[in-house]
Amino acid sequence: MATADSIAATAAPEREATPGTLTITEELARLQGMTVGDLKQAFARLFGEEARSGNRQWLIKRIAWRIQANAEGDLSERARRRALELADDADLRMKAPCVSRSSKKGTTPVLDATRPLPAMRDERLPTPGNVLTRVYKGKTIIVTVRTNGLEYEGTTYRSLSAVARAVTGTHWNGYHFFGLRRSTDSTTDGRDK
Structure with a gap:
């Protein structure tokens, strides 16, 4: 069985397979036979910090x-800078892309990543500029509805x-x-049915 020491020790730059050493493929195959404890030790040696996860597949x-x-070489500094630039410029989605309506039944759905997400506005929420008030424990709560929130x-x-x-x-x-109800809701006392 592979140990954390043997995996960490063999994670050196690419080399020819010589007696007593493992190729990268063999090292990776040995990971599958290691226990979670051994994987955590190997992680600590390779990364210089303790693993925060005990998930075996994540550790592998x-x-x-x-x-x-380590063997093939990491990203160049230029590639790292470019990746950071792209990540800063990216408009990150808060929800998964919508499934295209044109995908046929029984086929893999096509994700439409170019279409902007529709603005989801609850019909119970007043339009921007309106003011909601409520008395709570003797204090009047005043909330103004804005386009970017409340x-x-x-x-x-x-x-x-x-x-x-x-x-x-x-x-x-x-x-x-705040006592806001859908137009089809007939209750007016603020309690659930």
């Missing part, structure tokens, strides 16, 4: 990447639930807290 992938990077006491929040949490200190459904 990270160690295999480091072995290959403003309460000079702070912008992403949701009514976040505002309700800031006010009460506990989780609330923001629409229930």
Whole structure:
């Protein structure tokens, strides 16, 4: 069985297979037979820090990447800088791309990554510029609806639930807290059915 010492020791730059040494392929194959404890030790030796995960497959992938990077060479400094530039310039999605309607049943769906995500606005939320008020424990809560969120006491929040949490200190459904209902909801006392 491979040990963490043997894997870490053999993770040197690429070399010809000589008696007593392993090729990269053999080193990677040996990882599969190692215990989680051995993998964590190998990770600590290769990365210089303790592994935060005990997930065997994650450890194997990270160690295999480091072995290959040590043997074949890591990214150049220029490539690292370019990757950082691209990551800074990228418009990161908060949700997965929509599935194209043109994909046929039984085929792999086509993801449309070029179409912008639709603005999802709940019909219960008033239009920007409106003010929501509620009395809570004798204090009047005033929230202004903005295009980029909800403003309460000079702070912008992403949701009514976040505002309700800031006010009460506990989780609330923001629409229930402010008494906003769908037009088809006939209850007016603010309690669930």
